[in-house]
Amino acid sequence: MSYIHPLRLAGLELDNNLCLAPMAGYTNLPFRLIVKRMGHCGLVATEMVAAMTPAQRRADRAFATAVAHRAEERPLAMQVYGREPELCAACAGELQHAGADLVDLNCGCPVRKAKQAGCGVALMREPERVGAILRAMRAVTTVPLGVKIRLGYDPSRRTGVAVARIAEDAGVDVITVHARTGESKHGAALDFAGLAAVRAAVAVPVIANGDMHLEQNLRRARDEAGVDGYMIGRGAIGRPWIFAELHARFAGQPSAVPDLERRAELLREHFALVLELYGRERGLRIMRKYSLLYFHGQPGIRRFRDRFVRIATPEDFDAIVADYLAEARAHGAA
Numbered sequence: 001m002s003y004i005h006p007l008r009l010a011g012l013e014l015d016n017n018l019c020l021a022p023m024a025g026y027t028n029l030p031f032r033l034i035v036k037r038m039g040h041c042g043l044v045a046t047e048m049v050a051a052m053t054p055a056q057r058r059a060d061r062a063f064a065t066a067v068a069h070r071a072e073e074r075p076l077a078m079q080v081y082g083r084e085p086e087l088c089a090a091c092a093g094e095l096q097h098a099g100a101d102l103v104d105l106n107c108g109c110p111v112r113k114a115k116q117a118g119c120g121v122a123l124m125r126e127p128e129r130v131g132a133i134l135r136a137m138r139a140v141t142t143v144p145l146g147v148k149i150r151l152g153y154d155p156s157r158r159t160g161v162a163v164a165r166i167a168e169d170a171g172v173d174v175i176t177v178h179a180r181t182g183e184s185k186h187g188a189a190l191d192f193a194g195l196a197a198v199r200a201a202v203a204v205p206v207i208a209n210g211d212m213h214l215e216q217n218l219r220r221a222r223d224e225a226g227v228d229g230y231m232i233g234r235g236a237i238g239r240p241w242i243f244a245e246l247h248a249r250f251a252g253q254p255s256a257v258p259d260l261e262r263r264a265e266l267l268r269e270h271f272a273l274v275l276e277l278y279g280r281e282r283g284l285r286i287m288r289k290y291s292l293l294y295f296h297g298q299p300g301i302r303r304f305r306d307r308f309v310r311i312a313t314p315e316d317f318d319a320i321v322a323d324y325l326a327e328a329r330a331h332g333a334a
Helices: 029-040 056-059 062-065 085-098 111-118 120-125 127-140 160-170 190-202 215-225 244-251 260-278 280-294 299-310 315-330
Strands: 007-009 012-014 018-020 076-081 104-105 145-150 172-179 206-209 229-232
Touching: 018 244, 029 244, 029 260, 056 244, 062 085, 062 111, 062 215, 076 085, 085 127, 104 120, 104 127, 111 120, 120 145, 120 206, 127 145, 127 160, 127 280, 145 160, 160 172, 160 190, 172 190, 190 215, 206 215, 215 244, 280 299, 280 315, 299 315
Parallel strands: 018 229, 076 104, 104 145, 145 172, 172 206, 206 229
Antiparallel strands: 007 012
16 A cells, blocks of 8 residues: 555646645745755645735735745645635635645634634534635636645534535535544544544545654554545644655655754755845744754753744854754764
8 A cells, every 4th residue: 555645636736645734834935945845745835825805915915925935846735714705715816826736725723813713613613604615716716726624623513524525515626634623632632533534425635634744643544544645734843854754764765854964954044045035033033933843852952942042143043053063963962
């Protein structure tokens, strides 16, 4: 049985079925480029884009940054966040025009702000509304259309199968399923039976999400649920080589996990891209949330963190990384 293989989503051909999840605050252009340069990620996604009125969009300076992309990262998915069919359709049209190779609807975000707005996983309580949104999006797009769902809003409202069937009827080409309900915390056990029920209910490809960076979960998603692909989110933050790592592991190839020297090179490359896109002041703030994770689990990480949160210049960044490498090597880190 082949776990990692090419995947076709309507007219979109992916080199392999490992995908990067859209993550607010993380899947910006620099991070996506680093992921693609590490190899073996079949599809990357931008941060989600809110569906707005034309007046709101004109005032939204973040839109251009959110959809900015480069040819080397394609194929590229862009995700709509909203609950009003007309606004979501307009946003989907804008994303296709901006260069999206696939447009997706967010029905899975579990954060409180999304739920209070009736968006994200809150839409799992309204299957018919999901259908109306997707039909409106399908009417204005020609690229593949997807939806990202959970198994339900909470354990008492497990609407995953119903929403998946409605989504397929509305014309989606792929369904991504986080194998938990909206009330489940990160780290909670995945529900592979629930995932299998969604897979069995539809004919379109189903991509599994939720701790798919762990080999045992990826195997179970394929073996027990028969999914067609895997989407990795939090497991890729600070570990952009996870896709290459999984590919090597399943292909029986040497480890693709980089040593400390290579991680430092990646961190510097990432930082240069962030500075280029966001400028010095904002770029320094953005890098703080990535940098510690590049060296997660390595000796001396606490001191590195304490120094890194106070960096004020790119020169500080270079000095702190160089000092950390010297200290880590002295402690025998790999």
